[in-house]
Amino acid sequence: MNTINEKLQPILNTVLHRNAGEAEFHQAAREVLESLGPVIAKKPEYFDEALIERICEPERQIIFRVPWIDDNNQVQINRGFRVQFNSALGPYKGGIRFHPTVNIGIIKFLGFEQVFKNALTGLPIGGGKGGSDFDPKGKSDHEIMRFCQSFMTELHRHIGEYVDVPAGDIGVGAREVGYMFGMYKRLNNRFEAGVLTGKSLVYGGSRARKEATGFGTAYFVRSMLDVKGVDVAGKRCVVSGSGNVAIYAMEKIMSFGGKVVACSDSGGYVVDENGIDLDLVKQIKEVRRGRISEYVELRGDGCHYITGGSIWDVPCEIALPCATQNELNGRDAKTLVENGVIAVAEGANMPCTPEAVDLFESAKVLFAPGKAANAGGVATSALEMQQNASRDSWSFAKTEGRLEEIMANIHTACHETAEEYGAPGNYVVGANIAGFVRVADAMRALGVI
Ligand code: GLU
Numbered sequence: 001m002n003t004i005n006e007k008l009q010p011i012l013n014t015v016l017h018r019n020a021g022e023a024e025f026h027q028a029a030r031e032v033l034e035s036l037g038p039v040i041a042k043k044p045e046y047f048d049e050a051l052i053e054r055i056c057e058p059e060r061q062i063i064f065r066v067p068w069i070d071d072n073n074q075v076q077i078n079r080g081f082r083v084q085f086n087s088a089l090g091p092y093k094g095g096i097r098f099h100p101t102v103n104i105g106i107i108k109f110l111g112f113e114q115v116f117k118n119a120l121t122g123l124p125i126g127g128g129k130g131g132s133d134f135d136p137k138g139k140s141d142h143e144i145m146r147f148c149q150s151f152m153t154e155l156h157r158h159i160g161e162y163v164d165v166p167a168g169d170i171g172v173g174a175r176e177v178g179y180m181f182g183m184y185k186r187l188n189n190r191f192e193a194g195v196l197t198g199k200s201l202v203y204g205g206s207r208a209r210k211e212a213t214g215f216g217t218a219y220f221v222r223s224m225l226d227v228k229g230v231d232v233a234g235k236r237c238v239v240s241g242s243g244n245v246a247i248y249a250m251e252k253i254m255s256f257g258g259k260v261v262a263c264s265d266s267g268g269y270v271v272d273e274n275g276i277d278l279d280l281v282k283q284i285k286e287v288r289r290g291r292i293s294e295y296v297e298l299r300g301d302g303c304h305y306i307t308g309g310s311i312w313d314v315p316c317e318i319a320l321p322c323a324t325q326n327e328l329n330g331r332d333a334k335t336l337v338e339n340g341v342i343a344v345a346e347g348a349n350m351p352c353t354p355e356a357v358d359l360f361e362s363a364k365v366l367f368a369p370g371k372a373a374n375a376g377g378v379a380t381s382a383l384e385m386q387q388n389a390s391r392d393s394w395s396f397a398k399t400e401g402r403l404e405e406i407m408a409n410i411h412t413a414c415h416e417t418a419e420e421y422g423a424p425g426n427y428v429v430g431a432n433i434a435g436f437v438r439v440a441d442a443m444r445a446l447g448v449i
Pocket of ligand 1: 166
C-alpha cells in the first residue's frame with residue numbers, strides 16, 4: 001500500500017470526515033493525495049493546504065427529485081445528481097450516468113476524477129459529473145424519453161454552454177442525450193448546441209465522439225508499449241464490458257493487429273478463440289440492446305459463454321477493463337500477472353481496486369489509470385464544443401487526428417512527469433501530478449474563490 005505524505009494526511013482526514021460513507025470518493029481522493037508527496041517535496045510552493053482542500057471540495061452539489069410515469073401509468077421517483085466539481089480551467093464538463101448503483105459518493109468520485117482527466121487533455125474544460133439511480137435496463141423507449149425529459153426539467157437551470165456541459169456515461173448514449181437536448185431546447189427556447197456533447201450527428205454532434213473513448217484507450221496502450229519497444233500486433237487482449245468504450249477499444253486494438261479473445265456484460269463473459277466478432281457485438285449491443293450471452297448462439301462453434309465468473313481468468317497480454325469501477329480486484333490482478341499480462345489500461349473510470357494497482361506496479365506491469373487512458377472521450381467532447389462554437393463540422397479523419405494527437409500528448413505528459421518526480425514508469429503518479437499542477441496553477445491565478 002502506498003503511504004501518504006504526513007502534511008497531506010490531515011487533508012485526507014477532512015475528506016473522509018466530511019464525506020462519511022462515500023467509499024468510492026475516499027478511494028479516488030486517497031489515490032490522488034498519495035501521489036502528491038513528491039510535488040510537495042520538490043516544489044514546496046505547491047503545498048498550499050487550503051488550495052488542496054478546495055480541490056477536494058466540489059464547488060456545488062445539486063440533488064433533485066425526478067418523477068416520471070411508466071408505461072403502466074404508475075408514478076416512479078428517482079434521484080438526480082449533478083456535482084459541479086471544479087471550474088478553474090473552463091465550464092464544468094463530464095458525463096451523466098444512469099445506473100441503479102448511482103449515489104452522491106459515486107458521482108463525487110467520478111467528478112473528482114474528471115477534474116484531473118480534463119486538465120490532462122490540455123483543453124479548457126473544468127470537471128463535473130451527474131446522473132441518476134434510474135435503471136434503463138428493460139425500459140421502453142417512451143419510458144426512457146419521459147425520464148430524460150423529467151431529469152432535464154430540473155437540470156436545465158444549472159447547465160449551459162459557458163456553465164456546465166454534460167454528456168453521456170454508463171446508461172446514457174446518443175438517444176438519451178437527444179431526449180435531454182430536446183427538452184433543454186424547449187425549456188430555454190434556444191438552440192444552444194454546445195450545452196451537451198455526445199449528440200447525434202444529425203443535429204450537431206461530432207464525428208468520432210462515439211468511438212473516442214475506446215480509440216483513445218487503445219492509442220494510450222500503443223504509446224506505453226512503444227516506450228518498451230513492444231508492438232500491439234499479435235498480442236492477446238481481453239476487454240471487459242461491451243458498451244461504447246469496450247466496443248471501440250476492441251476495434252482499434254484489432255486494427256493495430258491485436259487479437260481480442262473475450263468481452264463481457266454484467267451477466268457474464270464470452271470467450272472466442274477465433275477473435276471476437278465485433279460486428280456481431282455491435283449488432284447485439286447497439287442495435288438489439290441485448291445481452292452478450294446471445295453472442296454464442298449467433299456465432300456458433302469456437303466460443304463459449306460463462307455466467308458470472310471473472311473475465312480476468314482468461315489469459316492475455318493486454319487487459320482493458322472497460323466496464324465499471326472496482327471490477328478488477330487483487331485476486332484478478334494476481335491471476336493476470338501469473339498469466340503474463342504486460343499492459344493494463346483503464347477504459348472505465350477506476351475499474352481497478354487499489355490492491356490490484358499495487359500488484360501491477362510491483363510486478364512492473366505497464367498500468368494506465370483511467371484519468372489518462374480514457375480521456376479521449378471527454379477530449380473529443382471538447383472538440384465537439386469547439387465545432388459547435390464555430391458552427392462547423394469536421395471530417396472523421398480530422399477529428400480522429402486531433403484525438404490521436406491529444407492522447408499522445410497525455411501519454412508524454414504522464415511519462416515525463418513521472419520521471420521528473422522520481423517515479424519513472426509510474427503512470428498513476430504521472431497523471432495525478434500533471435493533472436494536479438494544471439488545476440492548481442489555474443486556481444492560484446484566480447485567487448480564493
Ligand atoms: N463520461 C465520460 C468520461 O468519463 C465522458 C464525459 C464527457 O464527454 O463529458 O470521461
